[in-house]
Amino acid sequence: MESDRTATWIILISTLAYIGIYTCLSFYAHPAADDFNFANKLIEEGFLKSQYSTYLTWSGRYTSTAIISGFIAGFDLLRGFWLLPLFLIVTTGASFVALAHSIWKWSKPALSIWCYGLALTALYLSGLPSTSETIYWLAGGISYQLGNSLYVLLLAALIKLHRGEGTTRLVVATSFLILAIAGLNETIMLLQSMSLAVMATYAFARKTPQRYRLLMFTLTSLVGAAIVAAAPGNAVRSSYYPAAHDIAFSIKESIRWSAIRFVSWGKLPIMWLATLLWVAATAAHAPNAASRLNFKSGAFAALLWLSTLTALFFPAFWSMGYAPPNRTLSINYMLFLIGWFLMVSLGTSLLSIKSSIFSKSFLRFIAVIFAICLFTTGNGARALKDLAIAPDYSKQLNERYQKIELHRGQAAELKVPVLSENPGTIFSADITTKKDDWKNVSYAQYFHLKAIATTYKKL
Numbered sequence: 001m002e003s004d005r006t007a008t009w010i011i012l013i014s015t016l017a018y019i020g021i022y023t024c025l026s027f028y029a030h031p032a033a034d035d036f037n038f039a040n041k042l043i044e045e046g047f048l049k050s051q052y053s054t055y056l057t058w059s060g061r062y063t064s065t066a067i068i069s070g071f072i073a074g075f076d077l078l079r080g081f082w083l084l085p086l087f088l089i090v091t092t093g094a095s096f097v098a099l100a101h102s103i104w105k106w107s108k109p110a111l112s113i114w115c116y117g118l119a120l121t122a123l124y125l126s127g128l129p130s131t132s133e134t135i136y137w138l139a140g141g142i143s144y145q146l147g148n149s150l151y152v153l154l155l156a157a158l159i160k161l162h163r164g165e166g167t168t169r170l171v172v173a174t175s176f177l178i179l180a181i182a183g184l185n186e187t188i189m190l191l192q193s194m195s196l197a198v199m200a201t202y203a204f205a206r207k208t209p210q211r212y213r214l215l216m217f218t219l220t221s222l223v224g225a226a227i228v229a230a231a232p233g234n235a236v237r238s239s240y241y242p243a244a245h246d247i248a249f250s251i252k253e254s255i256r257w258s259a260i261r262f263v264s265w266g267k268l269p270i271m272w273l274a275t276l277l278w279v280a281a282t283a284a285h286a287p288n289a290a291s292r293l294n295f296k297s298g299a300f301a302a303l304l305w306l307s308t309l310t311a312l313f314f315p316a317f318w319s320m321g322y323a324p325p326n327r328t329l330s331i332n333y334m335l336f337l338i339g340w341f342l343m344v345s346l347g348t349s350l351l352s353i354k355s356s357i358f359s360k361s362f363l364r365f366i367a368v369i370f371a372i373c374l375f376t377t378g379n380g381a382r383a384l385k386d387l388a389i390a391p392d393y394s395k396q397l398n399e400r401y402q403k404i405e406l407h408r409g410q411a412a413e414l415k416v417p418v419l420s421e422n423p424g425t426i427f428s429a430d431i432t433t434k435k436d437d438w439k440n441v442s443y444a445q446y447f448h449l450k451a452i453a454t455t456y457k458k459l
Contacts, residue, residue: 005111007363011277012115014371015122019093021383022125022135025426026085028390030397031077033429034139036442039072043446047073060231063183064143071138078401085136085426088145089125095152096120102156116281120337123274126378127265127333130326132428140327140428147184148334150177151192155338158199158217162210171213175220182224186315187324187331189228193221194308243321250317257323258310258332265336270377273370275344280363282345283353298346305339379425386423393421404447413451414444430454 031039041050047069054065075083097117104113125131133140157174160166166174178196182189196218203211228234238244265271312332316324324332374380400416407414419430431440435451444452 004360004363006360007277007367008111008115010364010367010371011119012111014367014374015115015118018122018374018380019089019118019125021380021387022089022131022425023086024387025136025383025390025423026089027082028394028423029081029085029136029426030394031081031138032427033137033439033442035072035077035137036439036446038068038139039077040442040445042069042072054233055231056233057236058233059237060228060234061143061183061185062227063180064146064185066183067142067146068138071142081138084138084141088135088141088149091149092124092145093118093121095149095156096124098156099152099159102159112281119274119277120341122374123270124334124337126270126374126380127268127337128326128379129329129333130428131379131383131425133325133327134330136426137327137428143185144188144327144330147181147188148330150181150184151188152334152338154178154181154192155195161213174217178217178220179224182221183228185328185331186228186319187312187328189221189225190315191308191312191331191335193218193225194311196221198304238319241320244319246321247318249321250314253317253323254310254313257313257317258306261329261332262306262309262336265333266340268378270370270373271340273366273373275340276366277363277370278341278344279348279353280358282348283357295350298343298350301346302343305335305343309335309339383425386425389421390423390426393419393423393427396421404449404452407449409448411450414449415453415455415457418454418456 041054044050045053050069051062051065055062059065071084075081097114100113100117100120104116108116125135128134134145135141154174154177157166157170157177161170161174178192181192196214200211200214200218203214309332312335313324316322316328375384396417396419403416404414413435416431418433419427422430429439431437431443431452431454433454433456434440435444435453437453440452444450
């Protein structure tokens with residue numbers, strides 16, 4: 001869309017404002033559920049011992065466990081929690097901008113590159129199955145959203161290396177990045193390993209100069225996967241899911257759920273508005289015959305994308321026996337988003353669509369409608385409403401903390417009011433009216449109380 005700077009600026013300003021809403025909400029976020037479990041474990045065992053015991057008794061996710069523990073050790077969990085969503089939002093935007101830069105560094109102006117990257121960021125935030133689980137929750141944000149951002153960053157690094165722009169330093173950094181991604185969660189680990197394996201296979205089939213480097217990256221990813229898979233804690237965790245490890249059920253449900261989600265994401269009006277704008281952007285210069293992909297190549301890429309999207313549903317059904325939670329679905333949505341616009345770009349090339357078919361007035365009109373849809377549909381509409389009630393929600397929790405401080409260490413059984421405001425964008429879970437609920441038990445342990453529960457009665 002560099003042919004029309006007005007449309008570009010409309011998208012750029014609206015996406016910045018949209019991302020700004022989520023940034024503002026960061027300052028009202030609070031820890032919840034598993035966040036207190038991680039904190040209690042770190043306090044009891046210390047950093048190194050907690051990493052080892054988690055590996056033995058719960059999960060092999062070596063990267064996410066270490067980063068979560070590091071955040072709790074380095075910052076006040078209650079007063080410094082806002083740093084977590086702020087960090088995740090910034091890294092999400094930075095990764096998409098880095099991807100856009102790696103693709104269009106030599107063919108598009110900087111303004112357009114920033115526009116593409118921030119537009120992808122806004123679309124990602126708009127369609128996330130759950131922003132509260134993915135962005136505003138320590139356990140979910142580090143394990144899943146950070147993994148998504150690092151995977152997008154990995155794609156950017158691989159593109160740079162493919163073009164011969166990388167140095168030895170970038171190769172080493174990419175290897176460490178691959179190891180880090182493998183230890184964040186099993187689904188992103190699977191996506192990374194599949195992506196690298198496909199790239200390496202293609203490189204060897206074409207005998208490209210990068211084939212041995214890609215093989216090394218693939219093996220590095222598999223080493224990380226092996227470390228995760230070898231964790232004794234996986235068996236302990238699986239014991240909580242008696243319906244797990246049914247392969248026929250897992251395959252069938254993965255196919256069914258991928259179809260359901262593909263349709264639900266693909267039919268969103270904002271996706272089609274973004275698609276029109278994307279076609280106009282990628283059709284700026286008509287491809288020549290030598291660079292134009294043939295239909296078979298495009299069909300193979302589409303099949304590979306859909307197959308991978310389906311495969312990403314498998315780990316949850318296999319390991320738990322039911323559909324992936326929303327935080328896990330963020331990975332599927334990320335792949336859907338990237339694959340969708342890749343397919344649009346391939347289709348634009350195959351059909352030899354030229355930018356001249358789009359008038360400037362039409363592009364500006366679509367850009368305005370796109371901007372309006374960002375704020376009035378999907379997560380954007382909810383985030384705007386939550387921006388009004390989030391301050392009161394945060395105030396109620398801070399008042400709760402103050403009350404708890406008065407009873408800390410006194411073996412008290414405390415009753416606190418149920419929250420009257422629950423901004424869904426940032427609120428994932430709270431303690432309940434039952435003092436023996438696992439969330440309540442963890443909460444009480446963190447605050448040195450005998451027990452705690454919520455009540456609907458006025459106190």
